[in-house]
Amino acid sequence: MDITTNPADGTALCNSCFTKIDLNDQFCNNCGYPLKGTEEEQRIFQSTRVVNEIDMADYKKKLTNAANTLYYLCGIFVVYGLITFFLKKDDDDVLAYVLPNFILAIVFLALGGYTKKKPLACLISGFSLYIIVLVLNAVSSPATLIQGIFVKVIIIGFLVRGIKSAIEVDRIKKENNLA
Numbered sequence: 473m474d475i476t477t478n479p480a481d482g483t484a485l486c487n488s489c490f491t492k493i494d495l496n497d498q499f500c501n502n503c504g505y506p507l508k509g510t511e512e513e514q515r516i517f518q519s520t521r522v523v524n525e526i527d528m529a530d531y532k533k534k535l536t537n538a539a540n541t542l543y544y545l546c547g548i549f550v551v552y553g554l555i556t557f558f559l560k561k562d563d564d565d566v567l568a569y570v571l572p573n574f575i576l577a578i579v580f581l582a583l584g585g586y587t588k589k590k591p592l593a594c595l596i597s598g599f600s601l602y603i604i605v606l607v608l609n610a611v612s613s614p615a616t617l618i619q620g621i622f623v624k625v626i627i628i629g630f631l632v633r634g635i636k637s638a639i640e641v642d643r644i645k646k647e648n649n650l651a
Contacts, residue, residue, distance in 0.1 A: 538634020
């Protein structure tokens with residue numbers, strides 16, 4: 473058993489996460505490190521934690537890509553709103569066409585910004601909202617379902633990958649008691 477102690481104040485620190493521990497504990501309350509485990513158990517714990525942290529970097533990259541997809545959706549709705557405005561600027565109902573696009577842009581911008589705090593909730597919300605917009609557009613004009621299908625599939629793919637990554641990151645965090 474190898475525990476870092478501070479003789480000045482008599483405190484002990486976990487060798488994995490360096491938080492204060494009680495010398496009577498079997499495991500670190502913060503990270504789960506086997507304080508009284510064998511050297512092999514401690515080594516296995518550390519190596520597993522390192523592998524999971526490497527996986528976390530990959531998943532965080534995927535989450536960043538998914539958050540960027542929410543920002544791209546924001547941009548797409550802004551551009552589409554501007555195009556619609558210039559095409560229908562003489563129409564009395566121009567705001568009825570443009571305003572929903574700008575509102576959706578603001579929502580996707582907010583979801584993208586909040587993804588760092590609550591990635592799974594934001595990505596599921598963004599995915600659901602995007603699907604609802606596609607369905608509503610298809611109901612009002614069935615031809616819109618096929619228009620830009622390639623871009624729609626790519627956006628849905630990024631959002632689904634982001635959701636899967638967020639689920640995996642949450643699982644790894646729970647398994648390793650990571651913040």
